[in-house]
Amino acid sequence: xxxxxxxxxxxxxxxxxxxxxxxxxxxxxxxxxxxxxxxxxxxxxxxxxxxxxxxxxxxxxxxxxxxxxxxxxxxxxxxxxxxxxxxxxxxxxxxxxxxxxxxxxxxxxxxxxxxxxxxxxxxxxxxxx
Numbered sequence: 001x002x003x004x005x006x007x008x009x010x011x012x013x014x015x016x017x018x019x020x021x022x023x024x025x026x027x028x029x030x031x032x033x034x035x036x037x038x039x040x041x042x043x044x045x046x047x048x049x050x051x052x053x054x055x056x057x058x059x060x061x062x063x064x065x066x067x068x069x070x071x072x073x074x075x076x077x078x079x080x081x082x083x084x085x086x087x088x089x090x091x092x093x094x095x096x097x098x099x100x101x102x103x104x105x106x107x108x109x110x111x112x113x114x115x116x117x118x119x120x121x122x123x124x125x126x127x128x129x
Contacts, residue, residue, distance in 0.1 A: 001039040001043060002036065002039070003036070003037055003038070003039045003041070003042035003043065004034050004035060004036055004037070005034070005035040005037055005042075005053060005055055006032075006033070006034050006035075007031070007032065007033040007034075007035075007055070007059070008032050009030055009032065010030065010031045010032075010033070010059075010062075011028055011029070011030050012029050012030070012031055012062070012063065012066040013063070013066060013067055014029050014066040014067065014071065014077060015069070015070045015071065016029060016070075016071045016072075016073065016074055016077065016100070017071075017072065017073075017100075018072060024102055024103060024104060024105070024106075026100035026101055026102065026103075027101070027102070028100065028101050029066075029074070029098060029099070029100050030098075030099050030100075030101070030109070031062070031081075031096065031097065031098050031099075032095075032096070032097040033062075033081070033085075033094070033095070033096050033097075034094070034095035034096075035053075035055070035085065035091050035093075035094055035095075036091070036092045036093035036094075036118075037053050037090050037091060037092060038090060038092065041053045041090060053088075053090045053091075058084065058085065058088060061084045062081055062084065065077065065080045065081060065084060068080075074098045074100065074111075074112050075112055075114075077098065078096050078098050078112060078114050079114075081096060082094050082096060082114065082116050082121075082124065083124060083128070085116075085121070086121055086124040086125045086128060087128070091121070092118050092121070093115075093116060093117050093118050093121060094114075094115070094116045094121060095113070095114070095115045095116075096113070096114050096115075096116075097111050097112070097113045097114075098111060098112055099111030099112075
């Protein structure tokens with residue numbers, strides 16, 4: 001059994017990139033986040049928050065990180081979000097996509113995807129300790 005918590009289409013308030021006068025400046029940064037967690041936190045015998053992963057504090061931390069100042073790249077913000085996810089022992093693996101739009105003439109989106117498996121997440125946790 002494999003279980004995921006999925007956060008989709010979260011528009012985050014952030015300041016990413018440096019643009020010239022003729023560049024298309026994105027008006028939205030949107031994130032998808034997939035967290036692999038222990039099945040015991042999803043397939044539960046009794047109803048109650050004490051039986052599941054409480055993702056609300058993580059969402060608050062993602063918002064804080066996004067608003068934490070100017071980023072030159074999407075990749076740096078994504079790295080910081082994955083590091084925040086590593087702070088939760090319940091999270092076994094992370095998949096994140098951060099995309100911006102528009103890209104050209106008011107259309108399209110451009111995104112970066114990062115998948116962090118359990119070994120890599122453990123390595124991040126070890127570096128933080």
